Amino acid sequence: xxxxxxxxxxxxxxxxxxxxxxxxxxxxxxxxxxxxxxxxxxxxxxxxxxxxxxxxxxxxxxxxxxxxxxxxxxxxxxxxxxxxxxxxxxxxxxxxxxxxxxxxxxxxxxxxxxxxxxxxxxxxxxxxxxxxxxxxxxxxxxxxxxxxxxxxxxxxxxxxxxxxxxxxxxxxxxxxxxxxxxxxxxxxxxxxxxxxxxxxxxxxxxxxxx
Numbered sequence: 091x092x093x094x095x096x097x098x099x100x101x102x103x104x105x106x107x108x109x110x111x112x113x114x115x116x117x118x119x120x121x122x123x124x125x126x127x128x129x130x131x132x133x134x135x136x137x138x139x140x141x142x143x144x145x146x147x148x149x150x151x152x153x154x155x156x157x158x159x160x161x162x163x164x165x166x167x168x169x170x171x172x173x174x175x176x177x178x179x180x181x182x183x184x185x186x187x188x189x190x191x192x193x194x195x196x197x198x199x200x201x202x203x204x205x206x207x208x209x210x211x212x213x214x215x216x217x218x219x220x221x222x223x224x225x226x227x228x229x230x231x232x233x234x235x236x237x238x239x240x241x242x243x244x245x246x247x248x249x250x251x252x253x254x255x256x257x258x259x260x261x262x263x264x265x266x267x268x269x270x271x272x273x274x275x276x277x278x279x280x281x282x283x284x285x286x287x288x289x290x291x292x293x294x295x296x297x298x299x300x
């Protein structure tokens with residue numbers, strides 16, 4: 091199975107092995123797919139991907155992705171990450187899917203993420219039940235909905251579900267599965283701390299201008 095790196099043009103046609111400014115792709119093993127929609131913006135981003143894994147990035151917000159690492163290599167097999175359109179990251183964020191199999195990260199449209207965020211779909215090392223001798227901490231999917239704002243240094247752990255129209259506070263650790271929309275999640279472990287709110291990309295100071 092061949093590795094494929096493609097850019098999807100607006101008319102749906104594909105460009106094989108494109109040169110995309112600010113994005114470096116490194117393949118390990120075979121059968122990998124990296125698919126980027128034309129017009130996406132990257133600054134100092136790296137993809138390391140191995141063994142029948144997939145990364146799909148739909149057209150980003152004009153701010154783009156800054157210094158993001160997609161760590162999907164090592165002994166990984168069949169991992170999958172898909173990011174919806176109009177996505178942006180301030181800087182220095184890591185998708186940690188190394189050395190795990192069948193991990194999935196699904197991100198909806200119009201997400202705005204701050205800096206130093208970690209998305210960790212696997213614990214990395216084994217936890218073993220001493221009675222059954224079974225590994226009990228397999229990877230679990232992370233699902234992040236539409237119009238989600240992640241604050242700086244947030245950590246999103248395996249199995250987390252963040253619904254549409256959610257704000258995640260600075261340094262929050264999200265491991266639970268949430269369903270209520272228009273909320274703020276904060277703390278370690280994260281919980282709902284405010285309801286009935288939403289967000290936009292304008293700066294706070296703009297609300298104070300005449």
